[in-house]
Amino acid sequence: MKISWIGTGVMGKPMALHLAKAGYAVSVYNRHFDKAKALEPEVKAYHSIESCVKDADIVFSIVGFPNDVKDVYLEVMKHVRPNTILVDMTTSSPTLAIELYAMAKAQGLFMLDAPVTGGDIGAINATLSIMVGGDEDIFNRVLPLFRLMGKTITYMGKPGSGMHAKLANQTVIAGNVMGVAEALVYAKDKGLDLERMLSVITGGSANSWQAQYNGMKMIKGDHQPGFYVKHFLKDLKLVLEEKKDLKLEVVETVAKAYQMLSDQGYQDKGTQSIIDYYLKHLI
Amino acid sequence: MKISWIGTGVMGKPMALHLAKAGYAVSVYNRHFDKAKALEPEVKAYHSIESCVKDADIVFSIVGFPNDVKDVYLEVMKHVRPNTILVDMTTSSPTLAIELYAMAKAQGLFMLDAPVTGGDIGAINATLSIMVGGDEDIFNRVLPLFRLMGKTITYMGKPGSGMHAKLANQTVIAGNVMGVAEALVYAKDKGLDLERMLSVITGGSANSWQAQYNGMKMIKGDHQPGFYVKHFLKDLKLVLEEKKDLKLEVVETVAKAYQMLSDQGYQDKGTQSIIDYYLKHLI
Numbered sequence: 001m002k003i004s005w006i007g008t009g010v011m012g013k014p015m016a017l018h019l020a021k022a023g024y025a026v027s028v029y030n031r032h033f034d035k036a037k038a039l040e041p042e043v044k045a046y047h048s049i050e051s052c053v054k055d056a057d058i059v060f061s062i063v064g065f066p067n068d069v070k071d072v073y074l075e076v077m078k079h080v081r082p083n084t085i086l087v088d089m090t091t092s093s094p095t096l097a098i099e100l101y102a103m104a105k106a107q108g109l110f111m112l113d114a115p116v117t118g119g120d121i122g123a124i125n126a127t128l129s130i131m132v133g134g135d136e137d138i139f140n141r142v143l144p145l146f147r148l149m150g151k152t153i154t155y156m157g158k159p160g161s162g163m164h165a166k167l168a169n170q171t172v173i174a175g176n177v178m179g180v181a182e183a184l185v186y187a188k189d190k191g192l193d194l195e196r197m198l199s200v201i202t203g204g205s206a207n208s209w210q211a212q213y214n215g216m217k218m219i220k221g222d223h224q225p226g227f228y229v230k231h232f233l234k235d236l237k238l239v240l241e242e243k244k245d246l247k248l249e250v251v252e253t254v255a256k257a258y259q260m261l262s263d264q265g266y267q268d269k270g271t272q273s274i275i276d277y278y279l280k281h282l283i
Numbered sequence: 284m285k286i287s288w289i290g291t292g293v294m295g296k297p298m299a300l301h302l303a304k305a306g307y308a309v310s311v312y313n314r315h316f317d318k319a320k321a322l323e324p325e326v327k328a329y330h331s332i333e334s335c336v337k338d339a340d341i342v343f344s345i346v347g348f349p350n351d352v353k354d355v356y357l358e359v360m361k362h363v364r365p366n367t368i369l370v371d372m373t374t375s376s377p378t379l380a381i382e383l384y385a386m387a388k389a390q391g392l393f394m395l396d397a398p399v400t401g402g403d404i405g406a407i408n409a410t411l412s413i414m415v416g417g418d419e420d421i422f423n424r425v426l427p428l429f430r431l432m433g434k435t436i437t438y439m440g441k442p443g444s445g446m447h448a449k450l451a452n453q454t455v456i457a458g459n460v461m462g463v464a465e466a467l468v469y470a471k472d473k474g475l476d477l478e479r480m481l482s483v484i485t486g487g488s489a490n491s492w493q494a495q496y497n498g499m500k501m502i503k504g505d506h507q508p509g510f511y512v513k514h515f516l517k518d519l520k521l522v523l524e525e526k527k528d529l530k531l532e533v534v535e536t537v538a539k540a541y542q543m544l545s546d547q548g549y550q551d552k553g554t555q556s557i558i559d560y561y562l563k564h565l566i
Contacts, residue, residue, distance in 0.1 A: 094473070117483075117487040117488055117489075118487055118488070119488070129483060129486050129487045131483055152482075152483070152486045152487075154479055154482065154483055155479075156475055156476070156479060156480075156483075157474065157475060157476065158474070160473075161473070161474070161475055164469070164470065164473040164475055165470065165475055165479075165480055165483055167469065168466040168467070168469045168470040168473075168475070168480055168483075168484070169466065169483055169484055169487070169489045170489075171462060171465050171466040171469055172462045172463055172465075172466045172484050172489035172491070172494065173462070173488060173489045174462055175458035175459055175460075175461055175462020175463070175465070175533065176458055176459050176462055176489065176491055177458075178458055178532075178533045179454060179455045179456070179457055179458020179459055179462075179533055179534075180455055180458070182454050182455075182458070182531040182532075182533050182534055183451040183452065183454040183455045184451070185529060185531065186447070186450065186451045186454055186522070186525075186526060186529060186531060187447065187448065187451040189526070189527075189529055190377070190443075190444070190447040190451075190525075191440065191441070191444070192439055192440060192444055192447055192448055192451070193439070193440065196437055196438075196439060196448075197439075197448055197451055199435075199437065200400075200412060200414055200435070200437055200439075200448055200451075200452055201451070201452055201455050203412050203435050204400040204401055204405075204412045204435075204452070204492070205400055205401070205402070205456060205492045205493065205496070205510075206400070206452045206453075206455035206456045206459065206492065206493075207491065207492045208455075208459055208490065208491035208492065208493075208494075209487070209488045209489065209490045209491065210488065210489075210491075211455065211491075213488070227488075239469070242469075242473075243469060243472070244472075246468060246469060246472055246561070247561075248465040248468065248469060248561075249461075249465075249536045249540065250458065250461045250462055250465050250533060250536055250537065251462075251465055253532045253533055253536050254533065257532065278529070278530075278531075
């Protein structure tokens with residue numbers, strides 16, 4: 001089976017290499033050829049999408065934004081053979097995923113939407129959580145490859161369902177991360193010791209992965225990105241687009257705050273820097 | 284050492300009994316005498332605060348609302364001997380805690396504010412988290428008794444700091460619980476399987492105690508109270524009172540939602556029923 005992989009950034013690189021290490025022939029493409037070339041000889045790098053995908057049995061992608069996904073697949077679909085399976089692992093628009101699925105189907109191709117959570121560490125350690133939408137028989141065919149990249153692989157249903165699941169997941173994170181920020185801002189205002197406060201939070205019914213992972217970074221003013229503000233804001237905007245007339249008040253509030261944070265130059269900082277929204281009076 | 288205990292509800296009852304089991308003489312008072320009487324012979328029940336506290340070395344209380352706390356201590360302070368230690372474990376107003384501390388001090392008494400988290404199960408199993416404000420030497424004197432009731436005992440600082448810590452903790456929970464509700468509402472709207480969705484949420488960076496404990500209750504429409512809407516709303520209103528000019532947008536949003544939920548007759552349901560705010564279009 002010949003695998004093509006498009007997008008070899010912080011996530012795509014280790015994911016593609018897991019497939020190569022398992023013995024598959026992997027062709028890779030990146031807009032910046034040197035980033036693809038750097039992965040040789042484990043994989044073979046190509047200068048164009050056409051040359052990368054034309055003999056593929058399955059094409060994976062993990063790129064930046066929905067527009068990138070669209071551009072990539074409009075090109076991919078021109079060049080792949082019939083019956084090729086396409087798998088977009090970018091966190092992208094469910095509506096676009098449904099459109100691409102239909103386009104693929106119309107020309108005898110198969111498509112899955114399969115975004116991930118778990119970050120760069122999850123990608124490196126092959127412990128990602130992968131949420132998959134599309135036809136279940138196609139999901140089952142790709143499952144052995146997903147298992148090389150992730151630990152928890154969940155079939156979520158019809159096309160777009162993988163993307164929807166990822167957006168619901170980000171909605172939870174929105175409340176969690178901003179709730180921790182507000183609690184620490186309140187505690188600081190009241191003169192409490194913030195490390196003791198965080199240990200109270202993580203010791204009981206307020207505990208969360210976000211408190212454990214981002215709480216101390218907030219206290220220390222450490223803005224290093226585990227997850228970028230710009231990517232989280234992209235996800236939250238997708239939720240706002242997709243929710244239609246649902247009134248999701250927490251995610252709306254959090255999206256506005258991250259938009260302001262991003263506008264103030266925080267795009268490339270970590271999501272924990274939302275605490276500056278309060279401490280630096282960006283409100 | 285003679286201990287008096289005021290308030291023998293779902294929390295106070297097991298807490299008082301832990302002290303009695305450890306060998307202390309415990310006098311108890313409840314507005315409803317039968318609730319105090321039911322705990323005999325492990326403790327001794329009294330018909331009035333005066334008779335309950337007049338020989339006490341230390342008085343504990345865990346009652347309902349800040350007004351109850353105020354009423355109780357105005358009466359307690361009339362009848363206790365000098366040097367008695369007073370410990371309010373109600374989740375109550377930090378401002379009131381500071382006032383009561385000052386009143387106590389002015390008449391030669393000592394006072395701590397020591398609210399708890401961990402719910403009825405934590406009270407029964409003596410695994411509560413207890414956050415304490417007041418003088419540190421008094422905290423150290425009471426610490427052996429706190430250890431009979433809780434697992435994690437944290438000295439948070441000056442009078443009121445225990446209450447502030449508890450309110451910060453509830454602020455985190457506000458974001459966590461409503462974020463889970465919004466994610467499940469979104470997922471339901473998109474036709475996803477909610478149990479699979481919840482397993483994705485609890486399997487990664489969106490995980491929280493609230494998702495684990497309340498997520499499935501939300502899915503099942505189980506409104507049984509682990510923690511009452513009316514008590515959570517009390518806590519959130521205290522945050523809004525105490526935050527002064529801090530703009531804590533998530534907790535403000537969540538407080539409004541719980542107010543509406545309460546107004547619709549949900550006071551005695553569990554906090555997880557916030558999902559009805561969305562599903563029943565209370566917005």
